[in-house]
Amino acid sequence: MTQATTETERSVKAAFEGLEGGDRGGPGTPASEAWGAFLRAHASLMRVLDSELVRGAELSLSDFDVLIQLRLADGARLRMSELARRALISRSGMTRRAGQLEERGLVARQPDASDRRSVVLTLTDDGAQVLRRALPVHFSGVHAHFLDRLTDDELSQLRDVLEKVVIDCDFG
Amino acid sequence: MTQATTETERSVKAAFEGLEGGDRGGPGTPASEAWGAFLRAHASLMRVLDSELVRGAELSLSDFDVLIQLRLADGARLRMSELARRALISRSGMTRRAGQLEERGLVARQPDASDRRSVVLTLTDDGAQVLRRALPVHFSGVHAHFLDRLTDDELSQLRDVLEKVVIDCDFG
DNA sequence: GGTCGTTTGTTGTAATCGCAACCATATGGG
DNA sequence: CCCATATGGTTGCGATTACAACAAACGACC
Numbered sequence: 001m002t003q004a005t006t007e008t009e010r011s012v013k014a015a016f017e018g019l020e021g022g023d024r025g026g027p028g029t030p031a032s033e034a035w036g037a038f039l040r041a042h043a044s045l046m047r048v049l050d051s052e053l054v055r056g057a058e059l060s061l062s063d064f065d066v067l068i069q070l071r072l073a074d075g076a077r078l079r080m081s082e083l084a085r086r087a088l089i090s091r092s093g094m095t096r097r098a099g100q101l102e103e104r105g106l107v108a109r110q111p112d113a114s115d116r117r118s119v120v121l122t123l124t125d126d127g128a129q130v131l132r133r134a135l136p137v138h139f140s141g142v143h144a145h146f147l148d149r150l151t152d153d154e155l156s157q158l159r160d161v162l163e164k165v166v167i168d169c170d171f172g
Numbered sequence: 173m174t175q176a177t178t179e180t181e182r183s184v185k186a187a188f189e190g191l192e193g194g195d196r197g198g199p200g201t202p203a204s205e206a207w208g209a210f211l212r213a214h215a216s217l218m219r220v221l222d223s224e225l226v227r228g229a230e231l232s233l234s235d236f237d238v239l240i241q242l243r244l245a246d247g248a249r250l251r252m253s254e255l256a257r258r259a260l261i262s263r264s265g266m267t268r269r270a271g272q273l274e275e276r277g278l279v280a281r282q283p284d285a286s287d288r289r290s291v292v293l294t295l296t297d298d299g300a301q302v303l304r305r306a307l308p309v310h311f312s313g314v315h316a317h318f319l320d321r322l323t324d325d326e327l328s329q330l331r332d333v334l335e336k337v338v339i340d341c342d343f344g
Numbered sequence: 345g346g347t348c349g350t351t352t353g354t355t356g357t358a359a360t361c362g363c364a365a366c367c368a369t370a371t372g373g374g
Numbered sequence: 375c376c377c378a379t380a381t382g383g384t385t386g387c388g389a390t391t392a393c394a395a396c397a398a399a400c401g402a403c404c
Contacts, residue, residue: 030327031319037334042214043260044339047392062360072199081382088215090362095384097360117369117382147203149336155202157329162209164321167216172362234390252353262392267354269390289352289399344392 045145052141057134062089064138066097067106067123067131076123079112083121090172106130217317224313229306234261236310238269239278239295239303248295251284255293262344278302 050061059067069086070076078086084094098121101107106127112118123131150158222233231239241258242248250258256266270293273279278299284290295303322330 030324030331034322034327034331034334035314035318037331037338038214039260040338041334042210043343044341045337047343048339048341060360079382080384088212091383092363092385093361112382115370115382119383142207145339146207146337150206150333152202154333154336155206158333159202159206159209161322161326161330162206162213164326165217165318166209166212167220167317169216169220171215171219232390253351263353264355264393265391287352287400291353 048145049138049141053134053138056137057130059130059134061138062087062097063101063106064131064134066094066101066121067127067134070107070121070123071128071131076128077110077120079118079120081118084172088171092172094172101127220317221310221313225306225310228309229302231302231306233310234259234269235273235278236303236306237261238266238273238293239299239306242279242293242295243300243303248300249282249292251290251292253290256344260343264344266344273299 053059053061065087080094081091084091108122108124110120112120225231225233225236237259241255252266253263256263278296280294280296282292284292
């Protein structure tokens with residue numbers, strides 16, 4: 001995977017000439033290399049972290065996301081839409097994920113008194129316990145593959161740079 | 173829309189609450205903020221870029237990935253496995269994606285004379301033409317949402333930092 | 345030549361996800 | 375009060391993906 005980078009970026013040059021692209025963003029530039037690293041980093045990190053979490057805590061990264069977002073919310077309760085927004089998934093995706101988690105007894109659906117359209121999701125005791133067991137697994141993975149490889153300065157740089165390219169858009 | 177998100181990419185904004193992992197990695201630190209920005213940036217960028225590409229060139233980002241990797245390869249020809257590796261997808265995923273692209277006449281399957289197990293994918297004239305029309309669409313999107321928002325220094329930083337966290341792993 | 349382990353591509357299967365459509369509810373103006 | 379519009383959640387549906395298992399072919403070795 002790392003090797004492909006070099007190869008790719010070398011040949012990118014030939015492929016993109018004739019394209020109006022210009023210098024910035026052209027092949028072999030920091031731009032294209034940054035883009036490629038961005039894609040590779042995400043793909044490989046997500047795969048490994050999910051795999052580790054499933055093996056170590058019998059929880060997918062998607063499920064973990066919902067549980068952790070619930071736990072971080074005030075009172076460990078959130079409406080479906082808000083939860084979907086925070087977990088970066090669609091509302092329909094949230095519906096199905098909540099259904100699975102509810103079947104496992106990790107979350108509970110409750111009607112919202114102030115808005116009868118809404119459904120409020122809460123973390124059950126079992127859910128909190130499962131989350132407690134999953135946290136160190138995920139934590140050690142993020143440490144090993146992410147935090148331990150970067151300095152504090154690099155993390156700050158990464159945060160600042162990436163926040164500039166976040167697009168505010170709907171997710172479903 | 174076509175699925176811009178590959179696997180599991182969710183927001184885990186501050187996944188380390190309640191852990192005594194020390195300050196590094198705790199909520200509100202550059203670590204967790206960088207991680208959250210990483211996830212949000214990828215999710216939103218992929219969604220928007222895929223959407224723009226589908227609307228502007230009738231090509232999903234996944235299909236584009238295959239075509240561009242073929243184009244960048246020497247002679248615009250690659251074995252399935254190598255193509256899958258470069259496109260960050262599994263071999264089975266590559267099989268099916270190649271099947272679709274072949275049906276559309278954008279790529280052609282050829283036997284590899286030197287290894288009868290292998291199948292070599294080549295870019296057809298139609299495929300090259302579709303790719304030519306797709307390139308400016310994708311590049312303008314990458315420019316608008318990524319490159320134009322960052323300086324050269326920031327792109328170099330991003331590349332250097334992200335390459336440190338790329339994990340060399342199999343994708344299928 | 346024969347054998348074992350590896351690699352290559354494909355397929356069955358199951359899981360996931362988003363979009364569009366839908367109903368229920370809420371909200372703001374006539 | 376009534377209607378138009380917007381929002382919240384669910385469901386049907388199609389599309390995509392990875393994992394595991396498989397056969398064919400390769401390669402190293404004896």
